[in-house]
Amino acid sequence: MDPTTLRELLESVARGEASTQDAFDALARLPFGDIEEAKVDHHRALRCGFAEVVLCEGKSPSQVRSIAREILEHGDVFLGTRASAAHFQKVAQVASDARYFEEPRILLVDRRAERPALGHIVVATGGTADQHVAEEAAISAEVMGNRVTRLYDVGIAGVHRLLAHIDVLREANAIIAVAGMEGALPSLVTGLVSCPVVAVPTSVGYGANLGGIAALLGMLNACASGMAVVNIDNGFGAAALASRINQMVAKA
Amino acid sequence: MDPTTLRELLESVARGEASTQDAFDALARLPFGDIEEAKVDHHRALRCGFAEVVLCEGKSPSQVRSIAREILEHGDVFLGTRASAAHFQKVAQVASDARYFEEPRILLVDRRAERPALGHIVVATGGTADQHVAEEAAISAEVMGNRVTRLYDVGIAGVHRLLAHIDVLREANAIIAVAGMEGALPSLVTGLVSCPVVAVPTSVGYGANLGGIAALLGMLNACASGMAVVNIDNGFGAAALASRINQMVAKA
Amino acid sequence: MDPTTLRELLESVARGEASTQDAFDALARLPFGDIEEAKVDHHRALRCGFAEVVLCEGKSPSQVRSIAREILEHGDVFLGTRASAAHFQKVAQVASDARYFEEPRILLVDRRAERPALGHIVVATGGTADQHVAEEAAISAEVMGNRVTRLYDVGIAGVHRLLAHIDVLREANAIIAVAGMEGALPSLVTGLVSCPVVAVPTSVGYGANLGGIAALLGMLNACASGMAVVNIDNGFGAAALASRINQMVAKA
């Protein structure tokens, strides 16, 4: 049974064409998400890889190509995260307008008309080595329709630059703070602003940083309140949360 | 030097009463947070225990009494988290209007005039055993001036009740989802709504739940995007973040 | 809307008493589990504490009493796991026929008519100290309608007694093997029989047993195939799985 036919099913019951027993049986098996109005399941699926945004890592290039083709048949945007050059080459076979961002490993096909970027999300990072994670966050947030300002460490100025741009920080509806090592940046940023802060621990560091666990634990145990944490190196996840916040404020 | 006198200092320089060298020396030592306009340091201090909100655990009852007395001399609200009955008794000696919430272990003195609660935060939990963490979140959020709806497991219905109240969920500006064991609730909730979700892992469970680490890891690795995580059992931290989000939307 | 009224809803649509739009709206919010036929959600809820089987640990005695009262209003059996004496006393106030098994910490109210126990589940344990976990499994399995044979270490004979009862082991449809320390029993049992084996690691031991993690890891890495593992000390969980297996075979 086609899920969009719930309304039709009810109407056929109303018209006496379907028995209540048939309708009952059909409904008992009907997935919640198939109910016409409920787009939520598609929404929820974002990260799991079967709609619009696809985690490419762990999938073969051919698999990603198939998924991209299917998504682009029904939609006009495809965002692949953690994509390799091999993923890109396969996808480019079915979408010649595919673009590949090498450092953040993002694979993008965007055929939508120009849209105004809404609100304001700041993506901050103190260390150059955290930049690829920050870019995953920034590009993902832009693809989701948000206006994004990058505050990366360029050259010598670190905390300096952060504070020099305090006006930018204070205009943000949400801030994504990316940091490795002991992961202190989000805590610092949270103390400077009143908007929500999304902390992204990175695997940058060595020794007892345990692949980012040290930064993750530091952020979870931060004194500063008003922040929350996503998985290690999960720039996309931070963008998805910041986008929810920013879109709500921008549309309020 | 009294931090609020920055403006006065500058004026005395302007009036020629202070030398630039004296001003320079004073400024070189002036903490950033003492600058009049910058309330942020107080904001940042919230969780660390030296302003308004105090983590009582690890402090002696006498220490908490001293802190409460000092805070209430300058302000009209004191919120103590993880407070014991002994903490309450000592604080009641200096604040007869202190209230104690036993299960969430909250100690509250609130002398503010009645204020309208802003916006809408939903605090959800499926399991009865997670309730004390959820209450820490809910009361904290209310003290911070947010309108809060509780969606706790009452009786048999769990997911049932959640879905039955989907209208409530969809009206929220932010949802706090509290869960122990495998920690699946936040992921489920995130899939049902478009507002940001703050996930709180609890230490409820046994065996390989590792004091809440299993729930924490589950939430960090959730497929659903649009959520972030605070520390295990950290109801207050979730409230602080949800409050930031809700206040921004409500005031937008 | 009352979930059991799905059929009625459809009938009122069929009778023209409800509009299809009203029905559509109701259905869009209707939890899957509320559909009459689908007992699965209740089934799934077993362990989460809102249906028949309640994990008492982490809940106050009053909370458990309320839950028990509600369950017993609609049903005739209540099984509480990890219950304390205090839980029992409160529940006994609303169910004078409540029984308490002290060592396995089980709280049981069973008002069902005598039923024949089906099939055959063996619960085996080599060490006396594992017995309370094994009893949680055995009693739970019995409450679920299975015939259970206990093969506990009584006195000196361990492996001896196991092998002496190899006929019993080979008649089982499922075996629950409970073990602490290095957790070798399930692997041994799996090698002796052809039925499925459910391994339960216990927290029995000391030092680097890490609260049962050593036994859990040992079982997960066992050479023997044909077994699977539940959480540390989770006798109930093992019973639930063994019951599913045994009921399927017995009813096949």
Next chain:
Amino acid sequence: MDPTTLRELLESVARGEASTQDAFDALARLPFGDIEEAKVDHHRALRCGFAEVVLCEGKSPSQVRSIAREILEHGDVFLGTRASAAHFQKVAQVASDARYFEEPRILLVDRRAERPALGHIVVATGGTADQHVAEEAAISAEVMGNRVTRLYDVGIAGVHRLLAHIDVLREANAIIAVAGMEGALPSLVTGLVSCPVVAVPTSVGYGANLGGIAALLGMLNACASGMAVVNIDNGFGAAALASRINQMVAKA
């Protein structure tokens, strides 16, 4: 002494050809598994690599070739798991009919006559990246004589497809549910069916997934009861357990 000669040994004692002392000495050293009737030890050995099923990882191609040759001298089926292409090439030298399944890394020689596949095992996975583990399970189960249905994520539909195939799920005697990240699939499946569910955590994910530990912990702590867990990425182990269940039901 050849183990199959137990019966002969007894007969030679009966005929007075062997002294009871000789028989006693022989028996004192006779491994249990060598007793003719007791095939169980061979069964137990399955995963350890000395009978029919061989874990190729960690063995050199030459070693695997030797083992395969020896197994195929006495039997008509050889199943190698976690085999590399190099393993395959060596084995193909002694078994030209060897087949290699690249993604699940399975090496198979099957010279048995066509046999009907018994019962019904469903192998389910939501994510494309979990597929190679699922295939290890599915092919292993088929080799063991079970009828297998694959419910993999093909394209966009995930939960959707699962629910759309709920009839298939409900016809299964056992379900193998394979999942990475937070590992929620088995819990979801367990709530939908009444047959036993074998959960396989995979190492798919990144950051704090800890090589599959996060999924493993999630499954061990799942609210749903009626499931058990095998080692991370252990598709074969899941198949072995599911096969035991399915064969018992099918032959009951």
Next chain:
Amino acid sequence: MDPTTLRELLESVARGEASTQDAFDALARLPFGDIEEAKVDHHRALRCGFAEVVLCEGKSPSQVRSIAREILEHGDVFLGTRASAAHFQKVAQVASDARYFEEPRILLVDRRAERPALGHIVVATGGTADQHVAEEAAISAEVMGNRVTRLYDVGIAGVHRLLAHIDVLREANAIIAVAGMEGALPSLVTGLVSCPVVAVPTSVGYGANLGGIAALLGMLNACASGMAVVNIDNGFGAAALASRINQMVAKA
């Protein structure tokens, strides 16, 4: 079938009183360990609690009393480790000659005739806080018939005393070295002697000692070769190994 009757069984086959089929069936179920000559299973059982040496922790006082009674019916020595005073009181009811060593928590009934202690085992410890573990090792070793010399830290001298007794160390057939904190003693001792050294990490320490894991890891990674490690605080285990070594040398 009574296991000691293997010889009889063979003889009845020889006499033609039992059919070979009956004998075959009996043997197929006969546990290996029951074969008269093979005392090994009893040997192996030592630590698991069903023969002579019983780990009391995790067992109720009544259970230990039952086990002690049974052991003492057939033998003349009972050694209980990790026993509480409550265990002792119960056992004293059935064995008035039971002795209790409070600090090492050992419960002993020894009715054997005086025997000469063989060979030489040294039990060394640098820290006073490790003494209870060392005593568990020393008493256990003595009960097993070994001559034991204690080299405990008495007063100020630590390494001093160790070196002052280097003659004693060099006369030992085996040395048990007990240490907490960073666990360096066994490594030091191993460098001073040529006999085997059994290292026992203790849970003494705090902070990042992780309940003895730090000492355990230190010992496993020691530069010195000629030593091996037992479980944290496992004085008995060390004694059992040292006893095997000492008995072999003494009887060589």
Next chain:
Amino acid sequence: MDPTTLRELLESVARGEASTQDAFDALARLPFGDIEEAKVDHHRALRCGFAEVVLCEGKSPSQVRSIAREILEHGDVFLGTRASAAHFQKVAQVASDARYFEEPRILLVDRRAERPALGHIVVATGGTADQHVAEEAAISAEVMGNRVTRLYDVGIAGVHRLLAHIDVLREANAIIAVAGMEGALPSLVTGLVSCPVVAVPTSVGYGANLGGIAALLGMLNACASGMAVVNIDNGFGAAALASRINQMVAKA
């Protein structure tokens, strides 16, 4: 042989009273630390419990009393760390001038003449709950002859007070920075001064702080350079290192 007689031994060789062979034999067994000049071994022993400073935890009150008596027979100061009231009571029996500091759990007998405190060590802590660890450090440092300034969080000001006392910080020869939760204080302090900083992680916090491991990891991974870390809650260890630094500078 009495170690202080090395010089005498050599002299008796010089006088021809001892043969070179006897001297050789004696020397072969002479512990290095016993050589008259070499006080280092006593120094090294400080923390291990057999000289002057005794870790009381894990020792019985009677054992500590014996050790204290022995130390005070030869010296005029006894410092016990992690002492309980019971330890104090026993020691007071043999040293009526013993003092007990309850919160830092320090037991002190100091019969030395008044000495000038040398140099300058600052002990800083932001949180009230870290105070007992800081006091262990401060008192220990004072007992070792160092001038100590405490910069504890008193009342509302945290970072504020730290910065307000920047002159004090800059006058220090060494700073001990004590912190729990994410452990950011030492990193902050290190950035403000040019003297060495000793970081002490505390077990203050909850949830994923893992008993201080989070703070420890944060400090080990800190961006700031010029600091090092001691064990969790190890105030004494920090004092011992800071004392070495301060004494060197003060005496330079």
Next chain:
Amino acid sequence: MDPTTLRELLESVARGEASTQDAFDALARLPFGDIEEAKVDHHRALRCGFAEVVLCEGKSPSQVRSIAREILEHGDVFLGTRASAAHFQKVAQVASDARYFEEPRILLVDRRAERPALGHIVVATGGTADQHVAEEAAISAEVMGNRVTRLYDVGIAGVHRLLAHIDVLREANAIIAVAGMEGALPSLVTGLVSCPVVAVPTSVGYGANLGGIAALLGMLNACASGMAVVNIDNGFGAAALASRINQMVAKA
């Protein structure tokens, strides 16, 4: 606003050229570290990568080249740690006088005039495999202006050589002790000298050394007091701390 203009700003206020409001606004945003006198932020930044010392790992060669160019425009020394040959090649394009130390992976440009090396730091290591970490420490310390003596294991003598050079050890103001495996060297050294010891655990070893965690834990739990620990393999961090100590003593 240029940070060095604070004095100018104050002077322009004093001259009435700037309004107090403008000055207030400027100051509210002025980073603390920009205040002329306060070099501390630059100091603190050392390790974070934006001043003089740059952690190259995790940065692309081009990024490091840009940073080096910028640093060398304003200064005359650039120190890159954990640099690859690719990093070196890029930097050599903008600094032909760049030198590369392959084993310790150090990239150095030093254009300063010859300066006398101050004080005395000893870098000790017992194992050849720890040498690259020790060299990172030694070269870093030299670049920071300290006199450094290396005590590496050359050939057969280990502890031998250490003791043979005890005079050198005792002349040091600070000792850096580098060790892998169980990490016992720093504890040994600390017992031989009275100066502070900085312990560097290395990832040398295998099995349960857990990438250096075993050595780290051993050092944190060492009996010897007077030492502290830096991150695994963090030679530079040890040098920075030892330099602080040595410079203080040398300049006292």
Next chain:
Amino acid sequence: MDPTTLRELLESVARGEASTQDAFDALARLPFGDIEEAKVDHHRALRCGFAEVVLCEGKSPSQVRSIAREILEHGDVFLGTRASAAHFQKVAQVASDARYFEEPRILLVDRRAERPALGHIVVATGGTADQHVAEEAAISAEVMGNRVTRLYDVGIAGVHRLLAHIDVLREANAIIAVAGMEGALPSLVTGLVSCPVVAVPTSVGYGANLGGIAALLGMLNACASGMAVVNIDNGFGAAALASRINQMVAKA
């Protein structure tokens, strides 16, 4: 001072050629291990890499060549463990009689005259993949002068073969049992014999075996007593301990 001159020193004191003060000063710095008689330090050094046995991993080929050359100048045997082919090639330049065992990664130069192998050590392993670790143990033990019997899994028979060779096992003075996965072999062997057993966990396995930690924990928590454990994959360490045992028995 040359350590072998202790005797000479004493003699020169006896002859009055050296003053007692000079002798005292010399002795105060004399390392214990340099005292002529005490070979123990060389013994202790075995594993650390500066005497006869060298852990090649982590050392450059050139470094190993230098060490080998130096060792072979003074001795007639060089044993390198964990050596790569590159190590071998460099060593072959200075020792043309060097042999390389590829799988166990052993590098051997043995110029000693034929010696009778003493006693009896059995090296057992059930899985083919554990063989390289077992060979490291076996060859090391042989180099140390022990007679070694290998009981490896050849073909199908595992436990079978072990039991079939029970006579061999019972003739051993020490058994090295090597196992991965759940690490059950040593426990099984310990139950079959009365000699000491050295357990070697291997990193063989996958998923939650955690690189051998699962096997290590299993062995540490084994019920069987009479065994101890060395580091993961540490075949050499097991050989060193077994050699100590075997030599003692053989020479008793």
